[in-house]
Amino acid sequence: MDRASLFRPSLLALGAFGLFTVFALSATPAQAAQIVVHYSDSASEGFNDPTLGVQRRASFEFAASIWASTLAAGEIVVDAAMDPLGGSDSSAVLGQAGAALVARDFAGAPLAGTWYPIALANQLAGTDLAPEADIIATFNSDVDNATVLGSTDWYYGTDGNAGSDIDFVAVLLHELGHGLGFFDMIDQTTGQWYLGFPDVYGLNLIRPDVGQFSAMSDAERLDAIDSENVFWNGANVVTTSGSAVKIYAPSPYLAGSSISHWDTSLSPNELMEPYYAGPNHDAGLAIDALQDIGWTADSTPTTTVTSTTTTTSTTTTLPPMDSFLCYKVKETKRTPKFIPVRGVDLADQFETTATDVIKPEVLCNPAALAGAPLLDAETHLVGYDIQGTPQHARRKMILVTSAFGAVFVSTTEVDQLLVPSAKSLLSEPAAPDSDTHDLDRFKCYDIKRMAGSPAPHMGLQVTVVDQFTTAKTFTISKAKRLCNPVDKNGTGIKNQVGHLVCYSLKPTKKQPKHVQRVGVYVANELGPGRLDTRKEKLLCMPALKTLY
DSSP states (O other), rough: OEEEOOOOOOBOTOOOOOOOOOOOOBTTTTTTTEEEEOOOTTTTTTGGTTTHHHHHHHHHHHHHHHHHTTTSSSEEEEEEEEEEEOOOOOOOOOEEEEEEEEEESTTTOSSTBBEEEHHHHHHHTSSSSSSSSSSSOOOOOGGGGGSSTTTEEEESSSSOOOOOOOOOOOHHHHHHHHHHHHOOOOOOOTTOGGGGGGGGGGEEETTTTTEEGGGGGGHHHHHTTTOEEEEOOOOOHHHHHHSSSSEEEOOOTTTSSSSBBBBBTOOSSSSSSSOOOOOOOTHHHHHHHHHHHTBBOOOOOOOOEEESSSSOOOEEOOOOOOOOEEEEEEETTTTTOOOOEEEEEESSSSSSEEEEEEEEEEEEEEEETTTOOSSSSSEEEEEEEEEESSSOOOOOOEEETTEEEEEEEEEEEEEEEEEEEESSSOOOOOOOOGGGGOOOOOOEEEEEEOTTTTOOTTTTEEEOOOOSSEEEEEEEEEEEEEEEEEETTOOOOTTTEEEEEEEEEEEOOTTOOOOOSSEEEETTOOOOOEEEEEEEEEEEEEEEEEEO
C-alpha cells in the first residue's frame, strides 16, 4: 500500500464547511464496532474545558450517533480538539478537519490505482492499515467569546433550536461527512489527480458537456472545477434523487468549498452544502454519496465505546446481565390480592423518594436472544406500579446504549419498581435470597427519544426464547423505559453501572399469539402472589447510561 502524508485539503471559513470528523459508527452483525476517540486537549481546555467540555462532548457523540445509525464499520480512530483559532467580529474559521491519510492499492480495494480515505480503506481491507488516527479535526473554541463573531456562540444543544447561534451538531455532522470521504483531491492549480492517481470521490463527478472527470485531461478537469457545471452521477445518488445532482463549482474557484460540496441551488438545503444554513441534522444525499464511494449502509449495531483524553483512558462494555421478556399481567381471580407496601425508601442515580408500591403489572422472564445462553435462568423480575414523593424532576440528554445501539432520551415520569423474584407454574416458590443471585432491584422511568436522535433499534427483528416462548420473532419499536439499579431501604446496590433499557415490541407477521398462563406463582421480598399473563409487552436489555 502507498500511503500519503497527512491530508487536510481545506480550512473551514465562516459559513463554509471544510472536511472531517467521526465519533461512532455502527457495525455489521459480524463485526462489532469499536469506537475510539482521542480528545487531545489538555485537562482544562477544549473538549475538556471544566465549564463547556461536557456539553461539547455530548454534542460530538450525538452527531456521531446519527451517522452510526446509517453506516457499517469496524474500528474508527478519531483525534479531536478544540483550540482558540481566532477570528473577528464578522468572520472566523470554525474549524479545520480531514481524513488523516488516504490509501490506494491495498488488499480489498475495489478499484486499483485509486485513493480512498483511510477510514473507508480500513473497512474495505478488513484490517487497520495505519496505526494512528483515521480522522483528525480541530474546532474553534474562540467562537464562545465576545470577540469572535460578536454575540454569536456555539450552540451545544441537540434539539436544533440554535436561534442566532451556530449549531455545533450541524457542523459536526457536516465534518463527519467529510472525514468519511466526501471530498475531492484534484489540484486546483493544475487539474491533476493527487500524485497522479484519481480519488474515489472524483470518479463520481461529471461535466455533462465534456464527460466523466476520470476521462478528462488535466486541463479539462482544471477548466471544469470552476465551470458551474459539475454533477455527481454515482448510482446511489441518481437512484435516490432521480437524476445527477449538482456539485458546487463556482467561478472563481473557492479553496475549501469548491467541488467537495453539493451546490447551493439544491432545495431543500442539503447537509453537505458549503455554507452554514442553520441546524440541519439530516445527512440526506450524503449517505447515498458515501455508498457510491464504497461504504455499506444499514447495519445492526453492536457497540463498544472507548474514549481517551490526554490524562485518562476508559473502555466500557455492556454489563453482564440477562435480557428479560416482560409480560403484562393481572392478579389471578379468587387468589389473595397484593397488599400495597407504603413508605418504601428508594434511592437511585436520579432521585431519592418515599414510595408506595401499589400492585404487580409485569412479569419478566430471563430471555435468550439469537440462541445466546442465559446467565441466570432462575431469577425473574416482577414489576410493580409505584407512586412516590417528591415528584420526579425530568432528566434530559441521557445517552442509553444497548446491543441495539445508542439513543439519546429524556425521562418523563416514574413507572415501575422491578424486584428479583422466583416463579413457578406448579406451586408457591420460596422468595430468592439476595446472596444467591447478582440481580439488582430497578426503578424504571418512562422515556422518550430526544428530537433528532437516531433510533437504530426501530424495526429490528429479534428471535427470543424464554420459559413461555420457543424461538418467537418480534419487531422492536420505541425505547419505552430506562431502569436504574435502586437502593431499597438502605440495602445497597450490587452493580451501579448495570441498567436496563426496555423496548416496546410486537410479534412479527405469522408468529403465534401468546398462550396466556393462568395462576403463575411468584414470590419475592414483597410477598407471594399469583399472576395471569396477557401478552408480551417489553424486551428489557442490559444497558449503559451516560448523563450530559
